[in-house]
Amino acid sequence: MSFDADLSEFTAFDSDTDHPHDECGVFGVWAPDRDVARLTYFGLRALQHRGQESAGIAVGDGGTVMVRKDLGLVSRVFSNADINALQGQLAIGHVRYGTAGAKSWEESQPHLSTIGEVIVALAHNGTLVNTDELRRQLIELGVPFNSSSDSEVALKLISYFTQETHHLREGIRKTMELIRGGYAMALINEEALYAFRDPHGVRPLVLGRLTNDEGVAAGWVVASETCALDIVGAEYVRDIRPGEILRISAEGLVSEQGVPAAEKSAHCVFEQVYFARPDSIVDGKSIYACRYDMGRKLALECPVEADMVIGTPDSGLPSAEGYAFESGIPYGTGLIKNRYVARTFIEPTQELRAMGVRLKLNPLKDVIEGKRIVVVDDSIVRGTTMVQLVRMLRQAGAKEIHIRINCPEDVWPCFYGVDTGEQSQLISATKSVEEVCEFIGADTLAFLSVDALLECVPEGGYCTACFTGEYPVAIPESFGRDKFIEGYAPRNLSKPEPITGRCVVDKAEDRSWEEAHGE
Numbered sequence: 001m002s003f004d005a006d007l008s009e010f011t012a013f014d015s016d017t018d019h020p021h022d023e024c025g026v027f028g029v030w031a032p033d034r035d036v037a038r039l040t041y042f043g044l045r046a047l048q049h050r051g052q053e054s055a056g057i058a059v060g061d062g063g064t065v066m067v068r069k070d071l072g073l074v075s076r077v078f079s080n081a082d083i084n085a086l087q088g089q090l091a092i093g094h095v096r097y098g099t100a101g102a103k104s105w106e107e108s109q110p111h112l113s114t115i116g117e118v119i120v121a122l123a124h125n126g127t128l129v130n131t132d133e134l135r136r137q138l139i140e141l142g143v144p145f146n147s148s149s150d151s152e153v154a155l156k157l158i159s160y161f162t163q164e165t166h167h168l169r170e171g172i173r174k175t176m177e178l179i180r181g182g183y184a185m186a187l188i189n190e191e192a193l194y195a196f197r198d199p200h201g202v203r204p205l206v207l208g209r210l211t212n213d214e215g216v217a218a219g220w221v222v223a224s225e226t227c228a229l230d231i232v233g234a235e236y237v238r239d240i241r242p243g244e245i246l247r248i249s250a251e252g253l254v255s256e257q258g259v260p261a262a263e264k265s266a267h268c269v270f271e272q273v274y275f276a277r278p279d280s281i282v283d284g285k286s287i288y289a290c291r292y293d294m295g296r297k298l299a300l301e302c303p304v305e306a307d308m309v310i311g312t313p314d315s316g317l318p319s320a321e322g323y324a325f326e327s328g329i330p331y332g333t334g335l336i337k338n339r340y341v342a343r344t345f346i347e348p349t350q351e352l353r354a355m356g357v358r359l360k361l362n363p364l365k366d367v368i369e370g371k372r373i374v375v376v377d378d379s380i381v382r383g384t385t386m387v388q389l390v391r392m393l394r395q396a397g398a399k400e401i402h403i404r405i406n407c408p409e410d411v412w413p414c415f416y417g418v419d420t421g422e423q424s425q426l427i428s429a430t431k432s433v434e435e436v437c438e439f440i441g442a443d444t445l446a447f448l449s450v451d452a453l454l455e456c457v458p459e460g461g462y463c464t465a466c467f468t469g470e471y472p473v474a475i476p477e478s479f480g481r482d483k484f485i486e487g488y489a490p491r492n493l494s495k496p497e498p499i500t501g502r503c504v505v506d507k508a509e510d511r512s513w514e515e516a517h518g519e
Contacts, residue, residue, distance in 0.1 A: 024109070024125045024417075025050030027228055028092040028186035030193040030248040031210050031219025037086035039232045040093040043221070044074045046228040049277060050125075051095035054108035058121035060190040061088035065119040069094075069108045090193045090248075092186045094123035097419065106147040113152075113159045115168070118189055120159065124151035125224055126183035126203040126417035129479045134178060154179055158187070172196055172245055173258040180473055182268065182416030182463075184240070186222055192249035195222040199259050200266040200472050201242035202416045202463055204282070208234030220248045225280040236281065265461035266472035270418065272457045273407045274315050274378045283458035288318045293456035294406035294448055295322025295376060302446035303327060304402045307371040310334035312378075312389065313361065319406040320376035327374075334368045334375075334393075335361045357388040369397030375442075376404045381420065383427035383440055390441040403442045408450050408467040409433070412490060413483050415475050420466065423485045430485065465490075 025047030029036050040057050055077040056069025066086055070077045074095060094109040110121040128150040135145065135153050143156050154175060162171030172187070172194060182202030187194040197205050208229035210219035221234040229236055240246060242265055245258040268275070271282065278288035298319065309329050311320025314337065324331035338360050373393070380386055380403075390401055409428035413420045423429045427436055437445035450467050465471045469490040484490060 024094060024096040024123075025224040025228070026092070026094055026123045026125045026184055026186050026205065026222070027224070028090075028123070028188070028193050028195060028222040029210075029219060029232070030090040031221075032089040032250070033212075034210065034219060035083075036088055036091040037083045039221075040091045041074065041078055041083055042231050043223060043228040044093045044095050046231040046277075047095055047224055048074055050224060050275065051097035054096045054105075055094065056108055056110050056123075057086060057091055057093045058110040058112070058123075058188060059086040059088035059091040060121075060188045060192075062190055064190055065112070065121050065188060067110055067112055067121055069105070069110065071105060071108060090188055090191070092121060092123045092188050092193070104147070107149050109149075109151060111147075111149065111152050111155050113155045115159045115162045115171075115189075120155070120168070120187060120189045122151060122155040122158070122185060122187045124154060124183060124185045125205075126181060126185075126198065127415060128154060128179050128181040128183060129415050129473065129475050130178075130180045132478065150181075151185075154183070154185065155187075168192070168194070169245060169247055169256070173256075176243070176245075176258045180476075182473065184224065192247055193220070193222070194245065194247050195240055196245040196258055197240050197242055198473075199243035200262045200264075200461075200463070201239075202266055202268050202473065204267070204271055204276075205240040207237045207240055207246065209237050210234050220253060222246070225276050226282075227277045227280045230279070239283075262472070264472070266463040267460060268416065268418075269453065269457060269462040269464055270379075270407075270466070273453070278314070278318055283460060285458045290456050290458075291315070291318035291378075291406065292322040292325075294453065295319035295324075296326040297322075297452040297456060298376065298404050298406055298446070298448050299323045299326035301449060301452055302404055304374060304404075304444060304446075305372065306374045306400065306402055308332045308334070308368070309374040309376065310368070311376045313337035315378040316376045316406070319378070320374075323374060323376050323404060329374060332367055334364055334373060336364060337361055357385055357392060361389065361392070363393055363396040365396040368393060370399055372400035372402070373398050374402045374404055376406060378405070379407050379410055380405055380427060380436065380440075381410055382425055383436060386440045386442075394441070400443045401441075403437070403440065403445045405445075405447045407448055407453055408464075409447050410466050412466050412469045412488075414466050415471070415479065415483075416463065416465075416473065418466070422483050423488060429488070 027043035029039050037059050054071045055074040058067040110123045112121050131150040131153040157175040158171045161174040162168045183198045184203040184205035208221040212218045226236050242261040243259045247254045272290040276287045280287050309320050309324040309331050311317040411429045413423050463472050
């Protein structure tokens with residue numbers, strides 16, 4: 001077996017590049033008697049794992065909307081003076097993980113726009129798949145754009161339809177009729193907070209309630225995960241329903257169904273596998289418990305004789321505990337994580353780049369030397385980081401290394417808010433399990449099955465497109481072009497369902513789908 005995998009194409013300094021990334025986290029709060037900017041700051045700190053490229057906060061004070069955003073981590077973007085300057089009664093915040101080539105201030109969120117003399121701000125988690133034509137139509141109408149972001153397209157659509165209907169909620173609803181993809185959005189004007197979600201529920205969004213010391217309701221919070229509710233002392237109320245629009249203001253909380261919910265939900269199952277924090281709760285079950293159960297299923301489906309089970313910090317630890325419990329193999333701490341290494345824009349030397357994993361992980365040689373170890377991790381996307389990890393464990397004296405992955409093989413690109421846009425980047429799309437095992441230098445390699453994974457998460461519909469190629473939201477051919485390896489035939493690709501709302505440009509109403517979209 002060869003342990004000399006070619007890493008010549010590995011150029012990333014951050015070892016997390018070999019994991020899938022959700023593009024962002026969203027937080028919103030309406031609480032007139034609270035320091036909403038400070039609450040949003042801490043909410044974003046709780047969601048920092050969802051995006052480290054940029055951060056921003058927009059605040060409404062009853063008269064206008066102010067925004068502060070920049071590239072970098074939340075703690076670096078905002079000073080105490082910044083927070084003190086953002087005074088108001090409601091706010092939204094955003095952390096972003098940007099895709100390649102889109103790391104600019106203009107791409108950072110919240111995005112701002114105007115509706116007449118009213119300023120609105122939008123924070124978006126997800127990806128829209130049909131914005132090319134919508135952007136073109138808006139440009140023809142003279143609508144300016146400051147970025148290439150699909151989020152800005154959504155915001156400009158909302159602004160356009162609000163001016164036509166004179167109701168912001170109606171502008172949101174008409175926009176939801178047009179856009180396709182996975183999205184969870186929060187929007188504010190000077191006096192109200194809006195939250196809405198795609199009809200399949202691909203991207204997560206939860207609602208929480210703030211109370212004062214006497215237990216009296218003091219405000220509302222929306223967030224991508226319940227861990228952000230916890231940090232600001234909000235009580236989880238429920239998930240925002242697929243296709244729902246919430247409006248929160250001094251008039252109270254108002255809910256309406258913006259667009260019909262899909263017949264079957266398609267929640268992103270990678271939330272349970274990797275994205276979400278282990279202390280977040282989804283449908284009554286903690287992410288930690290889901291991952292623990294994945295480890296138990298792994299032990300049943302993929303047993304091996306070994307001396308110790310270890311997990312890769314942090315997302316692999318609960319599954320490693322579950323694997324050890326079910327298999328009876330002792331659980332141990334074999335890898336120590338450096339908690340103070342964050343994303344960096346400083347280019348390392350080639351030597352340091354080749355040792356990228358050591359910047360975050362270091363093996364405990366006296367624990368693993370001479371042992372047959374099972375290493376449990378959440379996923380293998382490109383394989384480059386796992387090559388380095390296996391090599392590092394070999395150098396530390398591991399006798400055998402058995403890799404166990406608590407999700408299925410990642411074979412298909414995601415188009416709903418995860419940065420796996422080209423199938424050729426996915427090692428399992430081009431290599432068999434045996435070939436991946438040889439590439440990373442392990443003794444054995446095994447993945448959890450799709451059926452077993454779904455048994456570990458709460459009941460409901462899930463998007464498993466990255467494993468199965470079955471896309472719940474149709475992908476326009478123009479959007480998916482050149483994203484697939486020859487010979488792969490994803491389902492639900494070439495022609496999306498008809499758009500039910502009228503197009504931005506009136507003359508487009510009578511055109512066929514092919515004519516309207518240039519396909």
